[in-house]
Amino acid sequence: MPQTRRWVGDPVWLADVLRAEGVRLVEYPGWRDRGHGDFKDIRGVMVHHTGSDNASAASIARGRPDLPGPLSQLHIARDGTITVVAVGVAWHAGVGMYPWLPTNMANWHTIGIECANSGTSPTAPHRTHWPDAQYDALVRSCAAINRRLAQNSSRTIGHKEYAGRAQGKWDPGAIDMDILRSDIQAAIGTIPDPAATPRPPVPVGKYAEVLLFRGVEGPQVAQLQRQLRDEYPYYAGDLVIDGVFGPQTEAAVREFQRRTRGLKVDGVVGPATAAAMNLRLVS
Numbered sequence: 001m002p003q004t005r006r007w008v009g010d011p012v013w014l015a016d017v018l019r020a021e022g023v024r025l026v027e028y029p030g031w032r033d034r035g036h037g038d039f040k041d042i043r044g045v046m047v048h049h050t051g052s053d054n055a056s057a058a059s060i061a062r063g064r065p066d067l068p069g070p071l072s073q074l075h076i077a078r079d080g081t082i083t084v085v086a087v088g089v090a091w092h093a094g095v096g097m098y099p100w101l102p103t104n105m106a107n108w109h110t111i112g113i114e115c116a117n118s119g120t121s122p123t124a125p126h127r128t129h130w131p132d133a134q135y136d137a138l139v140r141s142c143a144a145i146n147r148r149l150a151q152n153s154s155r156t157i158g159h160k161e162y163a164g165r166a167q168g169k170w171d172p173g174a175i176d177m178d179i180l181r182s183d184i185q186a187a188i189g190t191i192p193d194p195a196a197t198p199r200p201p202v203p204v205g206k207y208a209e210v211l212l213f214r215g216v217e218g219p220q221v222a223q224l225q226r227q228l229r230d231e232y233p234y235y236a237g238d239l240v241i242d243g244v245f246g247p248q249t250e251a252a253v254r255e256f257q258r259r260t261r262g263l264k265v266d267g268v269v270g271p272a273t274a275a276a277m278n279l280r281l282v283s
């Protein structure tokens, strides 16, 4: 049965992170409260095809008589529309094994993406019957999630790689997972420090009064820019230290938020973001 939860381990950030990636996103009603219990640690992404070009997000939320929904966290339609269906655990993986997953436990450790696609056949060449819009949405959503988890694309796998032997699964059909992973990696960009980048939310404490956003000027903004440039050179290395919170600063703030677990990606430095980056306060 679906149940209400508010556990920090669930990917409550899915909608924000996907939207920030520029995809067309639909939030399926009730997604934040849908799931078969809570995630354990999220280790990556698992890609599927539904087996039918017309399978809807609603059918993924609802499930089947023999398998109640949600059947995955995300659904990608053939026109590229991504629907967030659930925040909790979904029945998408079943039994199987993969090196960075505990055997038969992928549902509790991976975010499932169901793509409305027949799959064509187990031997069809890469991207046969995969519209550009759908494939692009798949690449972007996997990149957004992997980046959020501070992981490279090796943490995206196909159902067939996990459950090919155990269940005879061949989805996603007509997807060469190595090519998909290289496309995802190109979209992720560089992850310089996979182990250290994500961190849990920290108490806001002395940062309760901090509120910096586009248009604000002054020494505190200069300090923000200096820390972003010096501490996150791989995406803020060319930030100009001028004390003016402009588009470049906002983009760097968003990138910091995107890469930090528990932060809303809004480009605004409030108490939580300031605390997460240990912003040095300037009086």
Ligand SMILES: [Zn+2]
Pocket (backbone or CB within 6 Å): 047, 048, 049, 092, 159, 169, 171
């Ligand atoms: Zn599958």
